[in-house]
Amino acid sequence: MSSPSAPPSSPVAGIHASAPAQPVTARRSDALHGTVRVPGDKSVSHRALIFGLFADGRTHITGLLEGEDVLNTAAACRALGARAERLGAGEWVVDGVGARGLVSPAAPLDFGNSGTGVRLMMGAVAGQDITATFDGDASLRRRPMKRVLDPLTLMGVEVTAQSEGGRLPLTLKGSDHLAAVTYETPVPSAQVKSAVLLAGLGATGETVVVExxxxxxxxxxxxxxxxxxxxxxxxxxxxxxxxxKGHPRLKAVPVDVPADPSSAAFPLVAALLVPGSEVVLTDLMLNPLRTGLITTLQEMGADIAILDARDEGGETVASLRVRHSRLMGVEVPPERAPAMIDEYPILAVAAAFAEGDTIMRGLSELRVKESDRLAAVADGLAACGIAHRVEGDDLIVSGRATVMGGGPVKTHMDHRIAMAFLVLGLASDAGVTVDDVSFIATSFPTFLPMMRALGAQID
Ligand SMILES: O=C(O)C1=C[C@@H](OP(=O)(O)O)[C@@H](O)[C@H](O)C1
Ligand SMILES: C=C(OP(=O)(O)O)C(=O)O
Incomplete structure (x- = not known):
């Protein structure tokens, strides 16, 4: 750890610090069938809790994702002074502390595996006259936080302790006199944008973010x-x-969290790849900045029908009916990456079964996720006998109608790598073993039972 002084370490450095790895094998399966609603959207769930923390009054949330990432954000809200209570499955209430009411937490805030939780909460703390230490598991401790510390320090936050290279654990001293800034994000990142906007709640004047x-x-x-x-x-x-505009009064309002398109991507691609399948995914949020995977798969020839599209709480929500399809390789333009940033591991799996090359360009941000996803995907493809190459920040997968499978695929504390390669196993000749499924609980705790209920052979 480095300047100016090392922050205290979290007493529990992430939920998984000492949990044993859980290897699992997915085998070639018969047709998948069924109608499922995947859990609530992770991005919306984090934000519903954080806005509830700042609001005057009681925020009632339904459909909240009860994955570890979001539960860590709920625990942080409590440590910062709010009451966040679970009433039933996905149903939560948050009694907010109001615009200036956050308190210094008594212990380091542990965000486990979650970049979204820690980066948004750094922004939330920034505009308050409090001090808080932020920490996470071994994966989160490797991820860059400077991208958030840079704008926050411009606004007047003090970083009183940090680890090598601006990493966790780190301690911030906020200020209720933050300066509003105009900030152009150096990388396309909703987390950086959101941290600056949340800090802007406590700044005087207009905070502007340009992306x-x-x-x-x-x-x-x-x-x-x-x-x-x-x-x-x-x-x-x-x-x-x-x-x-700074210093607004936020008023508690109900939030109904729609189903997460990034989680739905896994049963969706499984249905495309396993012959004879037909799966319906209900209540999915189809925000246009999240639908890059659907666009890409449709270009590849996927049979995906959008049913019952409607507006719910300002978002388009719909069901998708997905049928097994013969896919063709395509070139995915780099400008589409922000709309499908978490979906590249599962797209690479779909590409493994497509005829011809699928070229995915501009993937540099994949290197700073829960794992270096570009390397983890490439290694996983190699372990399963799939021809591919990495050229700079581009990934090219050469697909075939049949895929051998294999493993064990190393998941590197990364839920999306684990889920993607299990899906690959369902359509492979020999099955796929992944070395650890425990991190799936961060974003999609019901993944294994839901996939089995559709007919997936996973043991
Ligand atoms: O703001 C969010 O909720 C998220 C933003 C994305 O991260 P970046 O902002 O780092 O691209 C994404 O990968 C993550 O899963 C969720
Ligand atoms: C990148 C992800 O999450 P986070 O940045 O919140 O850890 C993800 O869920 O794929």
Whole structure:
């Protein structure tokens, strides 16, 4: 650890610090059938809790994702002074502390495996006159936090302790006199954008975030939903400029969390790959900044029908009917990456079965996720006998109608690597073993039983 002084270490460095690895094998399966609702959207769930923390009154949340990442955010809200209570499955209430009411937590805040939880909460703490230490598991401790510390320090936050290279654990001293800034994000990141906007709640004047490529806009939508004065304008050909007026009074409002399209991606691709399958995924959020995978799969020839599209709480929500399909390789343009950033591991699996090459360009951000996903996907493809190459930040997968499978695939504390390669196993000749499924609980705790209920052979 480095300057100025090392923060205290978390007493529990992440939920999985000492949990034993759980290897699991997915085998070639008969047709998958059924109608399922995957759990609530992870991005919206984190934000519903954090906005509930700041709001005056009681925020009632339904459909909350009860994965470890979100539960760690709920625990942080409590440590910062809110009451966050579970009433039933996915049904929570948060009694907020109001715009200036956060308290210094008594112990380090442990965000486990979650980049979203820790980065958004750093922004939330920034505009308060409190001190908090942020920590996470071994994966989160490796991820870059400087991208958030840079704008927050510009606004007046003090980093009183940090680890090598601006990593966790680190301690922030917030201020209720933050300066509003205009900040252009150096990488397309909804987490960085959201941290600056959440800090902007406590800044005097207008905080402006400019992004050259639009990223998921759940924070902007929720700011408006809770009553903040926020303006979103186009910027350049693919970007946005977001302006937030400081010190709004946020009023508690109900939040109904739709199903997570990033979780749905796994049963969706499984249904495309396993012959004879037909699966319906209900109540999915189809925010246009989250649907890059669906667009890409449709270009590859996937039979995906959008049914019953409707507006719910400002988001388009629909069911998808997915049937087994013969896929063709395509080139995925780099500008689509923000709309499908978490979906590349499962797209690479779909590409393994497509005829010809699938070229995925501009994947540098994959290197700083729960694992280096570009390397982890490439290693997993190699372990399963799939031809591919990495050229700079591009991944090219050469697909075939039949795939051998194999493993064990190393998952590197990364839920999406584990789920993607289990899906591959369902359509492979020899099955696929992954070395650890425990991290699936961070985002999709019901993944294994839900896949088995559809007919997947996973043991
Ligand atoms: O804001 C969010 O909820 C998220 C933003 C994305 O991260 P980046 O902001 O690092 O791209 C994404 O990968 C993550 O799963 C959720
Ligand atoms: C990147 C992800 O999450 P986070 O950044 O919140 O850890 C993910 O869920 O794929």
């Amino acid at each position: 050259r490529e639009a990223t998921r806009d759940h924070t902007e939508r929720m700011l408006a939903h809770f009553g903040a004065d926020v303006r979103v304008e186009p910027f350049g050909h693919a970007g946005r400029r977001i302006t937030l």
